Amino acid sequence: MNTTTHIPRITLVGAGPGDPDLITRKGLRALATADVVLYDALSSDELLDETPAHCQRIFVGKRAGCHYRKQEEINELLVTTAREYGHVVRLKGGDPFVFGRGQEEKVHAEAAGIPVAVVPGISSCISLPELQGVAPTSRGYADSFWVLTAHTRDGGLSDDLFRAARSNATVIILMGLGRLDQICALWDAEGRGELPAMVIQNGSRPDERCWVGTVNDIAPRVLAERDRGPGIIVLGETVRQHKDFKASVIACATVI
Incomplete structure (x- = not known):
């Protein structure tokens, strides 16, 4: 029987968008002192090597669907x-509090009398567009950006998507690849079929893929070529900043 006295505490650590180098120094320090790490499917396995030899590593899943x-x-x-x-x-x-249900975990642990510290992480919603050379906000393109999830608790499309389709903001949608065709149809119904669009899958990882085009042409290409990895959708004029945008639009027009 283990008679060692342990002081219970929990640290919620944002691992970043996928590249293990994008975790914060504070996140690495937390891992270096962990007795147990509960990790999900979206964090890099390389980060587990930052834990001590005695640390128990427990996979808890958590990927859309x-x-x-x-x-x-x-x-x-x-x-x-x-x-x-x-x-x-x-x-x-990503970040524990951006569609990560970190707040629920924090509240539950604190209700049980266990102190919880939070180490913010770099969210995919801003980092992945930036890594593609696309600024979520940029003078002359967009004054703001919206970050949305495609799913509601009951499985329907979020009402905020309908509002966002009428906005001039850059719209960044997480956990939405399975509904890309529905989302594009929603924007097209608002007369915005020519709006620039970008999809990034497995962002910041070695197997990263990126598609650029417009609302009315991007969905068939992505759905035919994507794998089961995580991804984000970016809709807005700022996507014109991507180095491949002009060539992609010309190519799609040629096919049509």
Whole structure:
């Protein structure tokens, strides 16, 4: 029986968009002192090498459409492992609070009397467009950007998507590749079929892919070529900044 006294605590760490070098120094320090790490499918496996030899590494899934464990199970696992082992790091892709349900995990742990620290992460919503040379906001293109999820709790399209389709802001949609055709149809119904569009899959990773075009031509290409990896959708005039945008539009016009 283990009689060592452990002081339970939890650190929610944002792992960044995929490239392990994009985690913060504070996130790495948390991993270096972890007794347990609960990691999801969107964080880089290389980051697990930053944990001590004694650290238990527990995969908890969490990818759109594929949940290895239910959120309620993860919440409870955070509490039980912290009480038994000490410092638990919850390693989450991107930022813990941008559609990551980090707040739910924090509230549950604190209600159980366990202190929780938060280490913000670089979200894919801004980093991945930037890595493609596309600024979410840029003078002459867009004065603001909206970050949305394609899914509601009941499985329908978010009402905010309908509002966003009428906005001049850059619209960045997370967890929406499975509904790309519906999203593009929504924008097209608002008379915005020629709006520049970009899809990034497996962003910042070695197998990253990027498609650029317009609302009315991008969906068939992406749906025919994409894999099951995570991705984001960017709709707005700022996509014109991408180095391949003009060539892509010409190519699509030639095919048509």
